[in-house]
Each structure stands twice: as C-alpha cells, then as structure tokens.
Amino acid sequence: MKSTVEHLSPTRVRINVEVPFDELKPDFDRAYKKIAQQVRIPGFRPGKAPARILEARIGRGPVLDEVVNAAIPVKYQEAVVTSEDVKPIGRPDIEVTEIADGERIAFTAEVDIRPEITLPDLDGLIVEVDETEVTEDEVTEQLDQLRARFGTLAGVERPAQSGDYVQIDLSAAVDGEEIEEATTTGFSYEVGQGGLIDGIDEALEGMSADEEKTFTSKLVAGEHADKDAEITVKVTTVKERHLPEADDEFAQLASEFDTLDELTENLRERLGRSKRMEQAAQARDRLLDKLVEDTEVPLPESVVAAEVETRTHDAVHAFDHDEDKFGEFLSSQDKTREQFDTETREEAEKAVRYRLVLDTLADREEISxxxxxxxxxxxxxxxxxxxxxxxxxxxxxxxxxxxxxxxxVRRSKALITAVRAATVTLPGGEAVDLSDLLGPDEDETTVEEIPATDVDGADDTADDAADTTADETSDKADAKA
Structure with missing residues (x-):
C-alpha cells in the first residue's frame, strides 16, 4: 500500500491511498464467503459455492463493492498510523477515485487533524490568585448557618418581615383567566429569599395572617410565559425563626466540640482550607486561560461544528426538541435564536481551543x-x-x-503539571506554594481533590466548600450523637 499526505490547511489534510490487489486477497476471501451465505445456488449448500460460480451468477460488481467497502476503513487506519504527523480528530470524508480490477483500488480521505501548536514555556508563566484570609464576618456567617439548622419556628401575631417563614396560597390570572398550573396552596416560603415570583417579597412584607394581596408580575414559564399576570397571594400563617444561643451548650449539641471557642476555631480552619482549594482552582483556571490567550490555535471547522451541534441538541432536548417551546424560553430570557446560535458558536470554539491546548501540553509533557x-x-x-x-x-x-x-484525566494531569511549573502569586506579588494541594511530581492521585475543569474553562464541580463547612460540622455532630 502507498499513501501520501497533502496539507490543505493547518487543520485539514487529504490522504491519498493506493492499494494493490495482491493485498486484498483476504478481503476477497471474506467477501466470497459472505455473499455465498446470502445467495442460493442449486447444487451447493449455503456458503459453499466457489468464487467463479458466484461471479458467474451475480457478476463481479457486487464482489468488488463488498471488498472495497470492507477494505477502505482498514487501509485508511493503516495510512494514518504510518503518517506520524497526522492526528485525526474528526470523521474522514472518503472518496473512491479508482477501481482497476486486478490491479489496484485508490481513494482519498479528507479529515480534520490536530494542528501543530507552539506552547509558551511553563516556567515563564505567572498567574495571580486571591488572598485566603478568613474574616471574622465569614466565621460568624458559618456559625449562624449552623445555628439555623438547629433553629425553631414559632408563630407570631404581627405582619411578616424579611427572614420570616410564611405559609401562602398562590394563584395567577391572565386576562381574567385563572392559570391552573400557577395555582398552589399551603406553600412554605421564606420572605426575602427571592427566586419565586418577581414582586412576591415586596408584597409579603407587611402582610399578616389571613390577609390577601394582588400584584402584577410576568410569568416566566408555561403557555403564558412573558405575559403580565395578576398574582394573588394569601398568607395563612407567619412564623419567625429562633436561633439557639451561640454558647458552649450549643457547641456540644451541634458538633463534636465541648466549647464554642473550639467550634469557632474549627469553622475558621475549614474556611481556610476551603479558600486554599478555591485558590488552587483559581490558579488552574487562570493558568489555562493564559495558556490559551498566549497561544495561536487554528480551529478545525468540522470539530467546532460537531461541538455546536452537541450543545444545541442538549439545549433543545430539555424542551423535548420542541423548537417553539425553546423559542418561547429564549424570548423569556430576552434572547433571540440568532443570539443563542452566536453564543453557542463562541462557546464551542472556546471548548475546542481549550482541548487542543491541553492535548498538546499532555503530549509535550509526556503525560500518561x-x-x-x-x-x-x-x-x-x-x-x-x-x-x-x-x-x-x-x-x-x-x-x-x-x-x-x-x-x-490526561488533560487534568497536564494542567496540574502546568500549575506546578508556573509561578503563582498573590496580588502583592508574594509567591504562593500550592504543592501540598497538587501533590509531588511522582504522585498524581490528588488531581481529583481540585474541582475538575471543563474544556470550556468552567468548573464541572463548583467548589462550594465554604458554603458546606457548617453542614460538615453538623454531620459530625449527628455521628457523635
């Protein structure tokens, strides 16, 4: 077999392949055997008819078609393997250019490839991360969250105010017609938390039990999305939350510690560790951004198009592939389909660019x-x-x-290697040592300890460790109990 490679662009090649017939004998044998199983010839059991009898019965054409269809994928892969500088990252467009019976078959395969990328020296990269100082306000907030888990609700004979819990009945009407799916009763809601209906918090503040109020708000979902609706809310009960005193007794109830000082110090240490993890994640993300920013990355069009198709499919899939419903959703977000397509294209290009940089880095650093x-x-x-x-x-x-x-996994390891080699500093220029979070060069088992970075630069697992510090402490208390 002979093969040559033509570079059509930095991201696409044409591979020309010529295969002599003497290399196709195994393919002909398989083709005859397969066809013989499908054709009934008098005097021969299924699969036993000789090749010359088969060709006399069905002609040479079907045999050649079977051979070509079976051989081309294999020969294409052989051509790729023997072309060391070709790293396909898409499906090839194959065209058969010649079938000279008894002599050779020839075909071309155009395919997108991973482009040659020149990365900057990791030792020269500098990234800045935030400070990790834990403030007293942050410790107090964590302590208050823990106290809230042990809080109690008590009914009050006064108007509702922010932070109170109310039980409400809700209904909505558009043009005088009540919207059934927007009706609910006995719904518990914390005044001021937001995220329910625009205007609900303003309406609830100052309302007492058994009071009813109507206000206007836009619906954000359903058949009447983006339409003004008359929202009626009735308060049935108002309760305020009472938090336990922050003292040694509470520390013993809510944690494994005997004193409030010990509990507070533990919360401070946990917040510090959480912030250091966030710092490591910052270093990782900002270094990747800098690598991409400082590197020229040609984009293979078919790979970008496939990424766009996947992201669009996932978005519309949430609406059962109903384009009208998806269009309504975009309208509720003050976005047109053209804007969505443009943003999706930009995100896809970014994702492909990140992957190409990390794959090149993994190759250069010989990551396994x-x-x-x-x-x-x-x-x-x-x-x-x-x-x-x-x-x-x-x-x-x-x-x-x-x-x-x-x-x-390989990309994650490559990025950790880059963070380890780069210089990480605080805003004032002081160097930051993250080695205890990244692990030694020989040990990559700590990769999972830092939230994984998606190829578009966003965290797959957002590090909300600071928000869960109180939960972890309380869980230990449950285990102690």
Missing amino acids: VGDQELTERIVYQAQQYGMAPEQFVQQIQQAGQLGVIYQD
Whole structure:
C-alpha cells in the first residue's frame, strides 16, 4: 500500500491511498464467503459455492463493492498510523477515485487533524490568585448557618418581615383567566429569599395572617410565559425563626466540640482550607486561560461544528426538541435564536481551543494515565451520577465514551503539571506554594481533590466548600450523637 499526505490547511489534510490487489486477497476471501451465505445456488449448500460460480451468477460488481467497502476503513487506519504527523480528530470524508480490477483500488480521505501548536514555556508563566484570609464576618456567617439548622419556628401575631417563614396560597390570572398550573396552596416560603415570583417579597412584607394581596408580575414559564399576570397571594400563617444561643451548650449539641471557642476555631480552619482549594482552582483556571490567550490555535471547522451541534441538541432536548417551546424560553430570557446560535458558536470554539491546548501540553509533557487513575475518575463520576461504578462503566462502554474519560484525566494531569511549573502569586506579588494541594511530581492521585475543569474553562464541580463547612460540622455532630 502507498499513501501520501497533502496539507490543505493547518487543520485539514487529504490522504491519498493506493492499494494493490495482491493485498486484498483476504478481503476477497471474506467477501466470497459472505455473499455465498446470502445467495442460493442449486447444487451447493449455503456458503459453499466457489468464487467463479458466484461471479458467474451475480457478476463481479457486487464482489468488488463488498471488498472495497470492507477494505477502505482498514487501509485508511493503516495510512494514518504510518503518517506520524497526522492526528485525526474528526470523521474522514472518503472518496473512491479508482477501481482497476486486478490491479489496484485508490481513494482519498479528507479529515480534520490536530494542528501543530507552539506552547509558551511553563516556567515563564505567572498567574495571580486571591488572598485566603478568613474574616471574622465569614466565621460568624458559618456559625449562624449552623445555628439555623438547629433553629425553631414559632408563630407570631404581627405582619411578616424579611427572614420570616410564611405559609401562602398562590394563584395567577391572565386576562381574567385563572392559570391552573400557577395555582398552589399551603406553600412554605421564606420572605426575602427571592427566586419565586418577581414582586412576591415586596408584597409579603407587611402582610399578616389571613390577609390577601394582588400584584402584577410576568410569568416566566408555561403557555403564558412573558405575559403580565395578576398574582394573588394569601398568607395563612407567619412564623419567625429562633436561633439557639451561640454558647458552649450549643457547641456540644451541634458538633463534636465541648466549647464554642473550639467550634469557632474549627469553622475558621475549614474556611481556610476551603479558600486554599478555591485558590488552587483559581490558579488552574487562570493558568489555562493564559495558556490559551498566549497561544495561536487554528480551529478545525468540522470539530467546532460537531461541538455546536452537541450543545444545541442538549439545549433543545430539555424542551423535548420542541423548537417553539425553546423559542418561547429564549424570548423569556430576552434572547433571540440568532443570539443563542452566536453564543453557542463562541462557546464551542472556546471548548475546542481549550482541548487542543491541553492535548498538546499532555503530549509535550509526556503525560500518561494509569489504570488506577482511570478507575478513580470513573468511580468519581459514577458517584456524581448516583450510579454504581459497574453500571456506569457498562453505559460508557456501550456509548463508546471510555476514551473520552481517559482524555479528560490526561488533560487534568497536564494542567496540574502546568500549575506546578508556573509561578503563582498573590496580588502583592508574594509567591504562593500550592504543592501540598497538587501533590509531588511522582504522585498524581490528588488531581481529583481540585474541582475538575471543563474544556470550556468552567468548573464541572463548583467548589462550594465554604458554603458546606457548617453542614460538615453538623454531620459530625449527628455521628457523635
């Protein structure tokens, strides 16, 4: 077999392949055997008719078609393997250019490839991260969150105010017609928390039990999305929350500590660790942004188009692929379909650019992924989906996604390597040592401890550790009890 490569652009090549017929004998043997099973010829059992009899019965054409269709994918892969500078990242467009019976077959394959990218020297990269100082206000906020978990609600004979809990009945009408799906009774709501209906908090403040009020607000979902509706709210009860005193007795109730000072110090330490994790995540994300910013990255069009298609499919899928419903949703967000398409294209290009940079970095740093590391990532992701690891593995294998997870781990390791090599500083210029979070060079097992970075630069698992500090402390109290 002979093959040559033409570079059509920095991201696309044409591979020209010529295969002599003497290399196709195994393919002809398989083709005859397959066709013989499908054709009934008097005097021969299924699959036993000789080749010359088959060709006399059905002609040479079907045999050649079977051989060509079976051989081309294999020969294409052989051509790719022998062309060391070609790294395909898309599906090839194959065209058969010649079938000279008894002599050769020839075809071309145009495919997008990973472009050659020149990355900057990691030792010269500097990224700035935020300070990790824990303020007393932050510690107090965590303590108050913990107290709130042990708080009690008591009814009051006064108008509702921000922070109170009210039980309400809600209804909505558009043009005098009541909207059934917008009606609810006995709904518990914290005044001032927001996120329910625009205007609800302003309406509730000052209302007492058994009072009713009507106000106008826009509906954000359903058949009447983006229309003004008359919202009627009736308060049935008003309750205020009483927090336990922050003292040693509370510390013993809510944690494994005997004194409030010990509990407070523990909250401060947890917040500090959380902030250091956030700092490491900042260093990772900002370094990746800087790498991409300082690197020229040609984008393979077919790969970007596939990314756009995937993101668009996922967005419309949430609306059962109903374009009208999706259009209504966009309108409720003050966005046109053209704006959505433009933003999706920009996000897709960013995602592809990040992947190409990380893959190039992984190659340059000779990053490998061990079985244990791959297993740990699979177990981690299975937990994220609430699935048993065995079930998760089965699904990703069926979907052909095991290689995707492998690449994700490899990219994560490459990025951790870059953070370890770069200089990380505070706003004042003081260097920050993150080695205890990144792990030594020989040990990559701490990769999962820092929230994973998606290829579009966003966190897959947002680090809300500071928000959960009080929860963790309370969980320990439950275990102690």
